[in-house]
Amino acid sequence: MRIIFIGPPGAGKGTQATKIIDGYKLVHLSTGDMLRAAVKAKTEIGLNAEKYMLSGQFVPDNVIIDIISDRLNSQDFKAGFLLDGFPRTLPQAQALDEMLQKNKTPLDVVLELKVPDDELYRRLAERGRTDDKPDVIRNRLTVYAEQTAPLLQYYEKQSLLKTIDGQGDVNAIFERVRKILDKFIG
Numbered sequence: 001m002r003i004i005f006i007g008p009p010g011a012g013k014g015t016q017a018t019k020i021i022d023g024y025k026l027v028h029l030s031t032g033d034m035l036r037a038a039v040k041a042k043t044e045i046g047l048n049a050e051k052y053m054l055s056g057q058f059v060p061d062n063v064i065i066d067i068i069s070d071r072l073n074s075q076d077f078k079a080g081f082l083l084d085g086f087p088r089t090l091p092q093a094q095a096l097d098e099m100l101q102k103n104k105t106p107l108d109v110v111l112e113l114k115v116p117d118d119e120l121y122r123r124l125a126e127r128g129r130t131d132d133k134p135d136v137i138r139n140r141l142t143v144y145a146e147q148t149a150p151l152l153q154y155y156e157k158q159s160l161l162k163t164i165d166g167q168g169d170v171n172a173i174f175e176r177v178r179k180i181l182d183k184f185i186g
């Protein structure tokens with residue numbers, strides 16, 4: 001099963017992603033995690049990406065596309081994957097489509113985790129990551145609305161989009177996810 005997971009910062013993607021990869025034995029590909037690892041290891045990509053991340057901006061498309069295409073070409077994804085935090089822009093989505101077409105591995109479903117803005121602010125303020133300061137949070141939500149939200153339409157047109165209510169208990173949300181994903185097994 002090949003899945004894209006889309007949702008604004010604070011929607012609970014990370015928590016649900018962990019449950020999905022455990023439950024369905026998928027490989028978890030998170031560009032945010034990859035970038036944080038690169039920052040920690042002080043690689044060239046990490047040093048370059050850090051300034052964007054700290055201000056809530058997106059890292060440039062070409063950097064992200066290179067990171068993901070390296071992974072998609074080097075790893076065995078027979079069991080499938082969950083893409084988390086990628087694609088986040090239309091050029092990234094188009095680049096991904098090309099990669100998947102070349103490998104003859106089309107997507108099964110795009111999951112959108114939906115949470116109202118006031119709830120997102122509350123959750124992000126509690127999380128306390130270095131990019132979770134109030135003005136950075138505002139910036140990240142604006143960037144999401146401007147650059148990532150258009151992807152929902154892009155995938156809707158391909159009949160791949162499924163929207164899940166991201167409010168409520170973690171396990172109740174996972175049940176909603178399962179109802180959708182179970183249809184793609186077998």
Ligand code: AMP
Pocket residue numbers: 009031032033035052053054056057058059060064084085086087088089092131140
């Ligand atoms: P995340 O953990 O997915 O919220 O990502 C944290 C930060 O990493 C984002 O605020 C961006 O600065 C950067 N980032 C992660 N994935 C991407 C992506 N696909 N495109 C651009 N920037 C990204």
